[in-house]
Amino acid sequence: MAVPKVVIVGRPNVGKSSIFNWLSGKMISVVDPTAGVTRDRVTQLAHHGERYFELIDTGGIGIVDSDDLSADVERQIETALEEADLILFVTDGLTGVTPLDQEVAEKLRRINLPKLLVVNKCESTRTDLELPQFYGLADAPLLQISVKANRNRDLLLEMLLERLPAAEASEQAEGAELSAEPEMQLAIVGRRNVGKSSFINALAQEERMIVSEIAGTTRDSVDVRFELDGKSFVAIDTPGVRKKKSLANDIEFYGLVRAQKSIRRASLVLMMFDATKTISKVDKQLVEEIEKHYKPCIFVVNKWDLGLEAGMTTEKWAEYLIKTFASMRHVPIAFVTAKEGKNTRKLINLAQTIYKQGRLRVSTGKLNKVVEQAVERNVPPMRRNKRPKIYYATQVATEPPTIVVKCNQPILFDSSWKRYFLGYLREELPFKEVPIKVYFRPRGEAEEGEEG
Numbered sequence: 001m002a003v004p005k006v007v008i009v010g011r012p013n014v015g016k017s018s019i020f021n022w023l024s025g026k027m028i029s030v031v032d033p034t035a036g037v038t039r040d041r042v043t044q045l046a047h048h049g050e051r052y053f054e055l056i057d058t059g060g061i062g063i064v065d066s067d068d069l070s071a072d073v074e075r076q077i078e079t080a081l082e083e084a085d086l087i088l089f090v091t092d093g094l095t096g097v098t099p100l101d102q103e104v105a106e107k108l109r110r111i112n113l114p115k116l117l118v119v120n121k122c123e124s125t126r127t128d129l130e131l132p133q134f135y136g137l138a139d140a141p142l143l144q145i146s147v148k149a150n151r152n153r154d155l156l157l158e159m160l161l162e163r164l165p166a167a168e169a170s171e172q173a174e175g176a177e178l179s180a181e182p183e184m185q186l187a188i189v190g191r192r193n194v195g196k197s198s199f200i201n202a203l204a205q206e207e208r209m210i211v212s213e214i215a216g217t218t219r220d221s222v223d224v225r226f227e228l229d230g231k232s233f234v235a236i237d238t239p240g241v242r243k244k245k246s247l248a249n250d251i252e253f254y255g256l257v258r259a260q261k262s263i264r265r266a267s268l269v270l271m272m273f274d275a276t277k278t279i280s281k282v283d284k285q286l287v288e289e290i291e292k293h294y295k296p297c298i299f300v301v302n303k304w305d306l307g308l309e310a311g312m313t314t315e316k317w318a319e320y321l322i323k324t325f326a327s328m329r330h331v332p333i334a335f336v337t338a339k340e341g342k343n344t345r346k347l348i349n350l351a352q353t354i355y356k357q358g359r360l361r362v363s364t365g366k367l368n369k370v371v372e373q374a375v376e377r378n379v380p381p382m383r384r385n386k387r388p389k390i391y392y393a394t395q396v397a398t399e400p401p402t403i404v405v406k407c408n409q410p411i412l413f414d415s416s417w418k419r420y421f422l423g424y425l426r427e428e429l430p431f432k433e434v435p436i437k438v439y440f441r442p443r444g445e446a447e448e449g450e451e452g
Contacts, residue, residue, distance in 0.1 A: 003045065025046070044057075105137045190274075191280060386408075390405055405440050
């Protein structure tokens, strides 16, 4: 299970960014009385006791942006809500319920997720008397808080944790896979005419495979459920994407948006390339989206029969991909000819293996042994006349494997050492071909605001 996500939403200027900083214990989001300061989503790992969750701050709903970015802000909010496990709906106790609050409430009513309604800026008991007007806003528990007066922070954290998915047992045997493996959601993305539909058709024609379009799926993509060797999968087929300069009409633009949306909801992404063409800007945009969302991925070079005719080799293409996407060198590469169904079954088998890697847990004992070895082989350099120290590490989530490293001061670990450390973990743990999240956290509660 991934680290659960709490998305903070509300109209501008109700204190969303202040709450984000307050709960995460660090000044991350910009706090400013000017409406619309937070445009992009901002994410931070937070915890209460031993439970970890991700906080996501969003731009204000319904703002008219001075730079005309209101549509972008709306899209950021939509994206955050798609990923949410719980919604924190923030209102302002001083100004009371406004028409824009009602608009936000209407938007949220259509979303079937656990919610908490938070009335901020309740510094005095006078504002508590105004609470009844907020009850009709959402079918959710209501809590009055004040960031300024530090009121009800612990109670809010407890209420959040009560409504998040139940925590898994963190101690499992080394290499243990989570039970009850869910259906793998396989997103197939790439530019136009790369062969995505041919690949889906090849899957559909595979022996002993049952294929059905899933009823009720959105216009964003076509979901095809199929079975192979007794296992069920969902393939998310998406329209091809053109270069941005040719996104002249809404249909082409939404092709890109749909591909990005498919990546976000996938368990694993098949990123398809055309063996006869060079890597394009669109390819780079899609890989960037895959990396940003820590999705397990396979680079699939399609039309390999034509690539061979043109004198290409697997070594040359692999080198080309690694050179272009240096930060994705852990991603496995497959060569297929989807039109003829060549290597499609092998690719699905590889996808299953990669998917399982992302769902593995390592025991704390094994993890700390590897961490100890990493430090012994390459001692982190002194910084600010202090020696960085790691006390212990623990895996707090899967999909992607998420590791929290407790240390003296996260800021002492420089980026080059962190890259070495991540590479060492990848080599020594069973996560060789999947993305890994590593958070450095101070051990003492007094220092909890610092982050590397």
